[in-house]
Amino acid sequence: MYETHYHRASSVDDAAAQFANGSEAKYLSGGQTLLPVMKQRLAAPSDVIDLAKIPALIGIDFGGDSVTIRAATPHYDVASNEALQKALPALAALAGMIGDPAVRYRGTIGGSLANNDPAADYPAAVLALDATVKTNKRSITAADFFKGLFSTALEDGEIITAVTFPIPAKAGYAKFRHPASRFALTGVFVAQTKSGEVRVAATGASQNGVMRVPAIEQALKANWSAQALDGVSISADGLMADLHGAADYRANLIKVMAQRAVKDAA
Amino acid sequence: MTAISLTVNGKVVSGNVEDRTLLVHFLRDHLNLTGTHVGCDTSQCGACVVHVDGRAVKSCTTLVGQVDGASVTTIEGLSQGDQLHPMQAAFRDNHGLQCGYCTPGMIMSAVDIVQRHGGKLDEATVRHELEGNICRCTGYHNIVKSVLDAAGRMSTAQAAE
Numbered sequence A: 001m002y003e004t005h006y007h008r009a010s011s012v013d014d015a016a017a018q019f020a021n022g023s024e025a026k027y028l029s030g031g032q033t034l035l036p037v038m039k040q041r042l043a044a045p046s047d048v049i050d051l052a053k054i055p056a057l058i059g060i061d062f063g064g065d066s067v068t069i070r071a072a073t074p075h076y077d078v079a080s081n082e083a084l085q086k087a088l089p090a091l092a093a094l095a096g097m098i099g100d101p102a103v104r105y106r107g108t109i110g111g112s113l114a115n116n117d118p119a120a121d122y123p124a125a126v127l128a129l130d131a132t133v134k135t136n137k138r139s140i141t142a143a144d145f146f147k148g149l150f151s152t153a154l155e156d157g158e159i160i161t162a163v164t165f166p167i168p169a170k171a172g173y174a175k176f177r178h179p180a181s182r183f184a185l186t187g188v189f190v191a192q193t194k195s196g197e198v199r200v201a202a203t204g205a206s207q208n209g210v211m212r213v214p215a216i217e218q219a220l221k222a223n224w225s226a227q228a229l230d231g232v233s234i235s236a237d238g239l240m241a242d243l244h245g246a247a248d249y250r251a252n253l254i255k256v257m258a259q260r261a262v263k264d265a266a
Numbered sequence B: 001m002t003a004i005s006l007t008v009n010g011k012v013v014s015g016n017v018e019d020r021t022l023l024v025h026f027l028r029d030h031l032n033l034t035g036t037h038v039g040c041d042t043s044q045c046g047a048c049v050v051h052v053d054g055r056a057v058k059s060c061t062t063l064v065g066q067v068d069g070a071s072v073t074t075i076e077g078l079s080q081g082d083q084l085h086p087m088q089a090a091f092r093d094n095h096g097l098q099c100g101y102c103t104p105g106m107i108m109s110a111v112d113i114v115q116r117h118g119g120k121l122d123e124a125t126v127r128h129e130l131e132g133n134i135c136r137c138t139g140y141h142n143i144v145k146s147v148l149d150a151a152g153r154m155s156t157a158q159a160a161e
């Protein structure tokens, strides 16, 4: 790792001020992406500004029809939150499928969304549930937030503070894990909103990162069941192809994971 | 350089470290606690797992600055004098190690798993939750056996308290 300066921020404003002072600063949350990248000398921030101990960034709050997860809340705390397991079980289950227990103790939702890895899990939930990403400057809709591989609508120095998820009527998430890295080879989040709308998002599949899957949305809107997807075929255009799987393999995985997610939906 | 102070295996330690110092390097190179191992450079093998405020984390993926003020337990801090922790004893009795390289991380993760699941632990859960710990020798069979054995010993010990 190259030399760097470590700062522990006491508040969101303090973090933003410290960021502005650094020549090439980066925020640090759980460090489960940034530190491996720094260890490999693929990133060399002049300063790392630790957000993880800022009290305002930690916790899970329930509103009438929504739940807000603050940015520095670790995956473990999301997965094990009993109120969330009741209100939005698919989201708690998704957090419990990220990486391994040690990664879940430290990795956070804010870090995962800011990083926007094309195979990360949280982006699928954010897009399918039409969540709102709150920052220290504004609120960003899910559709506007994700901008392709590893890129987001965040401006330089902007801090994600929380994510608000509307509580759906039903939702489910199924993921075909890469057996070594445990990232999604393809993961699909299905949601039926309280007004009857169906939204489906797939991660790990598209060359442009997380995406909606209209063909599956239409079929599930007509008939919310795994069988309704039997006849659906997903185009392989624009899907990732690598040594782990060809594009048409991923296209089929989208359908199969959607069927599993519907079966598990609650 | 940053001044840091934390508790390691019950003792307060402080020092001045380069800001880029990883917790694992602090433990091994500054404190000579070489039981915590480095097995990979990619945050995947779990040989470096220690407990930070009771949670099993990868010390190779943690800056020591991030744990300033925290309480850290390493493999050296588990036994009570000569008396092995039940997890350590179970690994010995069940032949849960061969070369031993992965063992400190396995044991630290395993203790955390038992603490979270208590008596409800079954084989599938152990296998699933040890995903972040890689062993190149044992084929995992005896590791899983050790963890299940220790889970029993740990809940009996707790019940006796």
Ligand SMILES: Cc1cc2nc3c(=O)[nH]c(=O)nc-3n(C[C@H](O)[C@H](O)[C@H](O)COP(=O)(O)OP(=O)(O)OC[C@H]3O[C@@H](n4cnc5c(N)ncnc54)[C@H](O)[C@@H]3O)c2cc1C
Residues within 6 Å of the ligand: A026, A027, A028, A029, A030, A031, A032, A033, A034, A035, A036, A051, A071, A072, A097, A098, A099, A100, A103, A106, A107, A108, A109, A110, A111, A112, A113, A114, A115, A117, A119, A120, A121, A122, A154, A158, A159, A160, A161, A181, A182, A183, A184, B042, B043, B044
């Ligand atoms: C072995 C392993 C397996 C993993 N498996 C999975 C998996 O299966 N699924 C999955 O989704 N992920 C997986 N991950 C990634 C993990 O979930 C990370 O924790 C997560 O992607 C990044 O979160 P973090 O809090 O660790 O962020 P950090 O590493 O601290 O930061 C990541 C990036 O986000 C920026 N950032 C952090 N917080 C904020 C904020 N609040 N506002 C603005 N920018 C911010 C940082 O500057 C940095 O650029 C895995 C990681 C490892 C090491």
Ligand code: FES
Residues within 6 Å of the ligand: B037, B038, B039, B040, B041, B042, B043, B044, B045, B046, B047, B048, B049, B058, B059, B060, B061
């Ligand atoms: S050395 Fe820490 S995970 Fe491999």
Ligand code: FES
Residues within 6 Å of the ligand: B096, B097, B098, B099, B100, B101, B102, B103, B134, B135, B136, B137, B138
């Ligand atoms: S005993 Fe050799 S790596 Fe596990």
